[in-house]
Every structure is written in structure tokens, then in C-alpha cells.
Amino acid sequence: MQKHILLFTVLCAALLSACEKTIDFKGDGTAPMIVVNGLVVPGKPVEVSVTKSQSFLADAYLFEVLTDAKVDLYVDGEFAETLDLVEVESSEIISHYYPDYSEWAFRGQTIAENGKTYRLEVAREGLQSVSCETTVPDEVELLAVDTATELIPVNHGTQELWAIKIKFNDNAENENFYRVQVDQITGVNKNHYLGEKENSDTIILGEQLALYLDLVDPVFGSTDEANEIVTGTPDNEYALFDDTQIGGREYTVKVGLPHNYNPYRPYPLDEDNGNFLERKIVFYALSPEYYEYLKSATNHFYYADDYFSEPVPVYSNVRGGMGVFAALDSVSCSFISGTYPMEGKVYVKDYRYGGYGYGY
Template identity: 25%
Template sequence: MKSKYFSFVNIIKVRFLKVLFPVFLGSLLFSCETIIDEIDPSKFPGLEQKLVMASFICPQDTVLRVFLSKSLPIYSEIPKYEPVKVLGSSGDSMLYYRNIIYVKNALVEISDGVTKGTFTMNPTNYEYELRGYKIVPGKTYTLKATVENFKVEATATVPKEVPEIENLKITQFTTFNQGFRADTVNGFKMTFDWKDLPNQENYYKLFAEYSNYQKYPKEFAAVTNHIGIIKNYSSFFWNKSELNDEEDLISDNLVDGKTIYSPTGQGYEGFSTYCNNNGCFKSEILKNMPQLFDIQLWNISKEMYLYMKSVRQSSGASDNPFSEPVPVFTNVKNGLGCFAAYNKRVIVMENKF
């Protein structure tokens, strides 16, 4: 009798679940349908197209440059990709495809309150350029751009001083790298420090570059417009460990007036290879021609620091569908982008290795 009772109960449970499951599934599907609503784009505030302006000025620059574009609001039509030829650092012409909305015929002006300069557009790189306008450390500049019904402006103050680069150390190493077609390559590690400017908020950026001259063999003519002697550049990357992202942006928060130590910068001598049916061919580094290190410490404005930080954070989250959106910093009134300033300390030295 006991076993029959339990069998009867089990039968009821099974039948109950058979009835309950479709009801539960239906409610789940119904819920999914009701939580997705299409909202009229007109209900979103601030979706209008805006003018994008970007420029970074420095007392050491001989040419000032301003980049202008237009934003792409949500639900707007994405422009078609257009081929553009760009001259690379090696002298080669490279073909890129862009879908950026470049702005032509804009009035772009810069002023320190006394002296004004007007930019002209360079049709080759689509940037607005100004030559002969001197940027003075400590001064505040206003940049304005006007085109069609857009009118934007922003201000930036140039840092007065830059600390001295001290205790610069460069060491050489050799590594095996599959990226160089299973060949060895010489690299350099670099560190230095500087004394923070006291009693003020400071932001710094590190930059270093190694350059040499290389001879490209005639076989390279199959893949490049230039053969013979070419100047080669290699930028340094700044990391405290191989797992960290680029750490070239530094704040003096908690270290005001103290010595700041750079992370280790790493760069490579670099060479080019080309392989065909006849074998592999490698560029030759010319040891009798200049091989230079260009080491720079930038004192950057807060706007430049915040903008670069936010751009990197936003780019790093772009491939993660679960990451929260990161707003990109802007100080452009009535528009988007950034106008900022920096001052720099430069050391150029020969490669003694």
C-alpha cells in the first residue's frame, strides 16, 4: 500500500510538471518579447551631429595642425570607405581606406588674446596647418573653428617648464622573435627619472624613438616603391611588466615634488625581410651611418592627459560586449574632441653599442 501511494504521488508530480513547463516557457517567451522596445530616436537627447576638433600644440613645433571631422550619431548612415594614399615614414606610399567625414572650407583660428593666426587646409592629409605662429610656454590659447552651422572653440594653457631627464640608462639585448621570420633581433631597454615640479599639478608623457639607416636589396622592389638606403624608425613601449598596457602617461599624484622613475622602455633595432621562391632577403643596417636615440619627456596639460587616458580605455573596451561604455573626454565647446598643450625636454644621442 505504501509503494502504491508513492507511485501515485510521483505520477501526479510528473503530470503537474508537464503542465507547468509549457506555461513557464510561454511566460518566459512573453517576457522576452515585452522587455525589448524600439524607441523613437527623437526621444534621445543630444543625438545631433557635432563638429569634432583635435589639436595638440607645443612650443617646439614648427607647424601647428588641427584635425576636423564630424561625428556619426546613433542611427546615422555610415559613410562609404574611400581609398587614400598616405606617405609613410620610410618614404613608401601606403593605401588606406577611410570612412571619416573630413571637413573642408572651415575657418580655423588660434589666438593668445593678442596675436591671431589662421590655418589653411592641406589637401594631402586633410589637416589644417599653420606655420610661423610661435607657441609660448605659460600662455593660454583659444582655438576656434567655424563651418556651415557649426561653431566650436576650446582653450589650453602651455606648461611653463619641463624637468631635466636624469640617470638615463640604455642597455642592449638580443632576442629570438618569430615576428622577424624566426630570426634574432637586437633590442634596447631604457630607464630614466626626473624631479617633479613641486606645488603644482603635473602630468607627464614619455616618448623615445630609435632610428637607423638600412639598405633595401633590389628584391624589395616587388613590395615597395623604394629600394636603396632608407631611414628606419622604431618607437619604444613603456611597461612595468609584459602583461601591462602602455604606461607612458604619468601623474604626480602622491609624489608631488619627488623623484619619479620611468617604467622600462623597450625598442628594437628593426629590419625588414622579404621572401619569394628564390629565398628570403633582409635589409642591411648601415653601421657607418647615424644610429640615434631620441628621448623625450613631455609635461602635458591636464586636458591632454584625460583625453589620452579615456581614448585608450574606450578602445580597450570596444571588443568586450560585456564592458561598460567609457566616455571619451572632450573640452571642445559645442562639439567633440580635444585641444591641449604640452612642453617637452629632448635628448638625442648616438648608439654606442
């Protein structure tokens, strides 16, 4: 037994010493490429961002927008229009850290429709031209949404679970891909938030996007326990599933939300204080491109820091370039406890209150 331990120790020492070798990067990286990112949504004009890739050694947070690119849109194989360059509102995070930054996108007049295929041909002088294509999924046929509080067994007793059951009709003519998402907005009277008893006219809003869900339904797949012991197995962070086990029929998919995802609970409801809790349940039908992108993103980030795993590239359907051009359709419903909005109250966002889940 001691010989085995000694041999194992020698092998570990050899491996660790081998990891100390320094390999100089010569700087001959991949040439810059066109990056296209966009989601086609029914009822909205087609819009994409077009930027230039940069070296992983670059310290710039923002990518260069290719404002002089030419973006042609084709619908079901026929030329539709050349998209216009428009200035768009920057995300709140970018606006906070880069107040002078202008964000641009290419937008057309074509309104996206279910079942149609959209292709982009993007060209810019000095860079290789690229193309990408996606088909908008059929309209989601949501039949019912039920919620209830359930007790589920855990290691040391039971846990309260907000069980969500979503009944929908799967189209048998196509291969379909889905995602379940739950967002949460909480409103707390400013004085209550500060520990005071009197009511204020100001309500502090906290937003949590894509909360972590308990995927209790078999359509989400199961964890490989044997592999989990050795290397771990990525969670299905985006609550993705396909219709392999459904087969073109009505189906009720079930997810659970732990009650501890409710930071509102300590604050009482009444008709005057303005405290409320809103939970928004969103059911998506995804194009194959978006489904593959989210799956690859899960694996990419999970294995990024694992030195014993092969790197996982993030999926791209941009031929000749990078990025993802995909489509989705969605339907949602909200459940509100309390009154929102309330007349006479002022609502202010506070990003220290709340947070984000897996919001890709």
C-alpha cells in the same frame, strides 16, 4: 552539483536568446557638431583642424573640413587673432589612398609659449558655436638619460631588457602629467634586405613609433590582478603617469624595451654597408586635457569589443562640440648604432618594414 550545472545552462541559453532581438535604428541621431582637434606645442604657431561630425552609420573615411569657419584665438584671456585657413600636407596614408584630397587647417601667427593659456572660439553658420582651452605645461627639465642592458626574470628563465632611466625635475607648484615614448628607425642595406651579400647604395628605412614598453617603475601604477582574472585590465599603453608619488622633486623613472624590438639584429654593422639602428627616447609633459584624452582612448578601445562592459566615451574638452584641444612640451635624445646618415647612400622608406605601436 548537476542541478547547478543545469541552472547555469538554462541561464546562458536565456541570455543568448535575448541577444537575438533586433532593434531598428530610426535614424534620429545627434545633429552635426563642430569638431576641433589640435595640440599646442611651444615654439610653434597655434594650429587646429576644424571638421563636422558625422553619423556612425556613414561610410565616409574622411570628415568634412569646415573651411568657412571663424576661429578666434585668445591668449591668457585676451583676444590675439583670427586664425587663417591654410592647406597642409596630408599624412602619407591619406595621400596614398586619396591622392586628390586636400587637407586644411587653421593656423595663426602666435607662437606658443610655456605656461600660457590658449582659448579658441569657433563659429560656423548653421552649427552651434564651440570653445576650448588649454594651458601649455612648463618646460621639461631633463637632467640625465641612462641606458643599459639588463636581465629580468620571466616565466621560463630570463629576458634581455634595454633599460632606460630618465632623470627629471618635477615642478612642485603644479600638478604634472608625463608620458614616456620610444621610437625606432632601422636602416638596412637593400641587398642585405633581399638576402644578397654585396652592398648597395640604397638603404631601406623602417620606422616604428611608440614601441610597447615594459613599465617597471611604480609611478605607472599596478594591475588589478583580481579584476584581470574576470574582465581583464587595460595596459598603460601610452606609458602615462602623474606626479602623485613624486611630490615636486628630482626623480628617475625607469622603463624597459625588450631586445626583440630590434628587427635590425640579423644585419651586421660595418663602415660600408649603411646598416644602422636609431632609438629616440621622448619625454613629454602633458596638459591635463591630453593626459585625460590618452587615458580615455586606452579604455575606449580596450572595452570596445567587450559586450559585458559599459561603453567608455573618449574625453573631449570642446564645449558644445567634439574633439580635443590640448598641449604638451617634450625633450628627446637619440642613440644610434652604425652611421646615419652616410655620404653616398640613398634612403628609401618602406612601410612593409617596421610598423607602428601606440602612436596617438
